[in-house]
Amino acid sequence: MAIYRGYAGAKTCTKGPTTGAKGAMAWFLAKYKEQGGRNSGIYNCRPVRGSTRTTSLHGEGRAFDLGLKWYDKIEVFQELAEQLRLNSKELGIQCIIFNRKIFSGGYKYTGWYKYTGVNPHTDHLHVEFSWRAANRSVEDTVALWEKELGGKVTGDTVPVASRPKVKDQSPDNVPNGSTNFPDNYSDLKINGNFKSWEIGALQILLKNVIGGLNKQWDGKFEKLTITDTMTLMQRNGYYLKTPFTARGVKKGTPLKKDGKAGYWFWVEFQRMLADDLGHRGKVYYDTRKWRLDGKPLKETGKAIQRWLNDNN
Structure with missing residues (x-):
């Protein structure tokens, strides 16, 4: 029993999952399927969530997501995470x-x-292999995981902080000003709204990722929530300087984190959404062309809803 030291990042996408990752997933499903374990993915040629430059280890087939029904099994999987x-x-x-x-x-x-990444990973364990482990055969990996973990993972629960769950968008579950933020919610409807439910979902994401200044789940897009959104954007390389010249402001002008959702706030939010969702140029959202226009209208609302569903 020892801790791994060192880290090898991904360089470029390969052609599929490694044998080691497939073996680890096979062991996991055999051990945890009855407790809600599922394959949430191995190979995926994409950047790290929240980045447009850094290749995810999923792109080399060395990362795998051990999925779970987090809402009732998270304590059990806490034990597995620690043993790993x-x-x-x-x-x-x-x-x-x-x-x-x-x-x-x-x-x-x-x-x-x-x-502090965009995705809080409450519904899966994201695991990354070294190249040596990734290149083991499926059979050798299954045998090794059983040897090292078989007698150590008991299925006993490990206590974790309790937070409420929001299962739907009914009137009984609207953001209510509570200081005990929910853990998650059912997917938002893609209708272009940016109202109480969408703002409440954004507040959950901000609470999970940055902690932040806003301390109430109230569904109000006011100064503290806007400031926290600016902080999230800055961590991801946005809302630092104006990306182009407009409205009498020169390109490269530093942006103030003032808690006000003005033109440049929405331009930078749209820019982050466009990069994260992969929509640029002549790509359409439904029937309308995606534009970085600084206006929080219906198509921007749809982008926010999709982004929140992907990342919360």
Whole structure:
């Protein structure tokens, strides 16, 4: 039992999942399927969520997502996440992300850090292999995982902080000013609204990712929620300087984090949405062309709803 040290990032997309990742997934499904375990994906040629430049390890087939029905099994999978960390050297695991925490062999401290990425990973364990582990055969990986973990994962629960769950968008579940933010919600309807429900979903995302200044789940797009949104954008490389000249403001002018949702706020929010959702140029949302126009109208509302459904 030892902790993995070191980290090898992804360079470019390959052609599919590695044999090691397929073996780890096979072991996981055999062990946890009856408790809600499912395959949430291995190979996917894409950037890291929230980035347009950094290739995800899913693109090399070295990352795999151990899915779960998080709403009633998260305590059970907490135990698995910790055992993967404790045995990470033997298993060749260089990174784990789960339930707003991250372990990485590239970090100075060998324990868990608070995870501030866009996706809080409450419905799956994201696991990354070293190349050596990724290149093991399916059979050898299954045997190794059973040897290292078989007698250690008991299915016992590990207590985690309790937060309410929002299962639907009924009048009984609207944002109500609570200081105990929900953990999640059912997917938003794609209708272009940016009202109480959408703002409440944004507040949940901001709470999960950055903590932030806003302390109430109230569905109001006011100064603290706007400021937290600006902070999220800045962490992802947006809302730093004006991207072009407009309205008497020169390109490259520093933007103020003032909690006001004006023209440049919406331009930068749209720019982040466009990059994250992959919509540029002559790509259409439904029937209308996607534009960076600084106007929070219906098509921008649809983009926000899709983005929140992808990342919350």
